[in-house]
Amino acid sequence: MASLRLAGLRKNFGSVNIIKGVDLEIEDGEFVVFVGPSGCGKSTLLRMIAGLEDISGGDLYIGGRLCNDIPPRERGIAMVFQSYALYPHMTVHENMGFGLSLNKTPKAELDARVREAARILKMEHLLDRKPSQLSGGQRQRVAIGRAIVRKPAVFLFDEPLSNLDAALRVDMRMELAKLHRDLGATMIYVTHDQVEAMTLADKIVVLDGGLVQQVGSPMELYKNPANKFVAGFIGAPKMNFLAVKVQAAHGGTATVASEEISPIPVRGKGFDSGDSAWLGIRPQYLKPGRAADGEGGICGKIVLIERLGTETIVAIETRANERVVASIPVDMELAFDDNAEFLFNPSAAHLFA
Numbered sequence: 434m435a436s437l438r439l440a441g442l443r444k445n446f447g448s449v450n451i452i453k454g455v456d457l458e459i460e461d462g463e464f465v466v467f468v469g470p471s472g473c474g475k476s477t478l479l480r481m482i483a484g485l486e487d488i489s490g491g492d493l494y495i496g497g498r499l500c501n502d503i504p505p506r507e508r509g510i511a512m513v514f515q516s517y518a519l520y521p522h523m524t525v526h527e528n529m530g531f532g533l534s535l536n537k538t539p540k541a542e543l544d545a546r547v548r549e550a551a552r553i554l555k556m557e558h559l560l561d562r563k564p565s566q567l568s569g570g571q572r573q574r575v576a577i578g579r580a581i582v583r584k585p586a587v588f589l590f591d592e593p594l595s596n597l598d599a600a601l602r603v604d605m606r607m608e609l610a611k612l613h614r615d616l617g618a619t620m621i622y623v624t625h626d627q628v629e630a631m632t633l634a635d636k637i638v639v640l641d642g643g644l645v646q647q648v649g650s651p652m653e654l655y656k657n658p659a660n661k662f663v664a665g666f667i668g669a670p671k672m673n674f675l676a677v678k679v680q681a682a683h684g685g686t687a688t689v690a691s692e693e694i695s696p697i698p699v700r701g702k703g704f705d706s707g708d709s710a711w712l713g714i715r716p717q718y719l720k721p722g723r724a725a726d727g728e729g730g731i732c733g734k735i736v737l738i739e740r741l742g743t744e745t746i747v748a749i750e751t752r753a754n755e756r757v758v759a760s761i762p763v764d765m766e767l768a769f770d771d772n773a774e775f776l777f778n779p780s781a782a783h784l785f786a
């Protein structure tokens with residue numbers, strides 16, 4: 434097992450700066466998820482840790498050792514790819530043991546490690562099969578098994594579940610969480626799926642544009658997003674953002690209003706009266722009903738109704754053509770084009786520049 438430290442890590446492809454100075458501490462045994470939209474640089478950052486991309490600037494420490502110029506196989510890491518990268522002509526046993534056979538691991542030890550990994554992954558009965566005789570989920574398990582047998586200090590996962598169907602992804606997610614508990618190893622996991630990030634991570638690193646936007650536990654990010662990007666990225670359905678004007682501000686509270694919203698006090702630092710701002714409200718905090726004094730209220734026409742079973746998602750469009758999504762109780766009567774009113778407690782709202 435190992436801790437990691439990234440200090441001012443940078444990556445250029447030609448003249449383009451893709452990773453723009455990333456500082457990050459990863460503790461021994463932590464499950465860390467890099468999350469962000471397509472192209473934000475999360476795979477590049479992971480590949481730099483793996484040693485598959487060289488480092489243009491800054492320092493990378495794995496287990497306290499400066500690793501910038503250490504070859505991949507000497508870093509004590511194992512990487513699992515989205516594409517599985519299995520050898521089609523080899524059996525599951527041979528695929529899992531291949532890295533060890535390259536290292537000239539004695540046969541008995543190789544066999545014992547492969548069987549132990551197969552036991553952990555519940556695939557002892559599949560060891561003699563070829564990849565073509567396995568399901569997608571089983572193939573991904575072989576790829577994970579190949580990492581386990583190497584007993585790495587750090588596991589790296591690059592979108593390992595994105596080729597699986599939705600139901601299997603949920604199963605594999607639970608298996609990965611269990612694997613982490615059982616092995617206690619440091620794991621770094623790249624995904625663009627905020628649900629995977631929320632459910633797997635001890636610590637989420639939100640990336641955008643080659644920069645860390647925020648680092649924290651899933652609930653820290655959900656409750657106290659550092660900026661509008663993080664607020665919109667973490668949580669489903671997405672947080673609503675409404676354009677407002679700041680009417681007054683003091684002591685960490687701003688009074689905001691718009692044509693749609695009567696003045697309400699909201700937590701928010703660094704604002705001055707006259708500022709334009711975004712009022713952020715999660716769909717879960719909007720309740721059907723008319724706002725009383727001191728509450729926020731929004732009304733509009735219903736443009737979307739999605740009954741998900743456990744909740745109903747409804748979207749309204751305000752007079753200012755802003756779309757607002759609410760998660761409401763399943764038994765509510767709703768119809769398209771009806772006018773609907775929602776209220777929220779201002780203490781549940783966020784304010785962003």
Ligand SMILES: Nc1ncnc2c1ncn2[C@@H]1O[C@H](COP(=O)(O)OP(=O)(O)OP(=O)(O)O)[C@@H](O)[C@H]1O
Nearest residue numbers: 446447451469470471472473474475476477478625
């Ligand atoms: N070898 C390369 N040469 C030039 N540009 C590259 C190279 N590899 C990646 N990039 C660019 O770096 C940026 C980050 O890519 P990266 O694959 O890290 O993104 P990502 O966040 O993992 O996205 P995705 O979720 O789509 O995989 C992209 O703009 C990509 O085009």
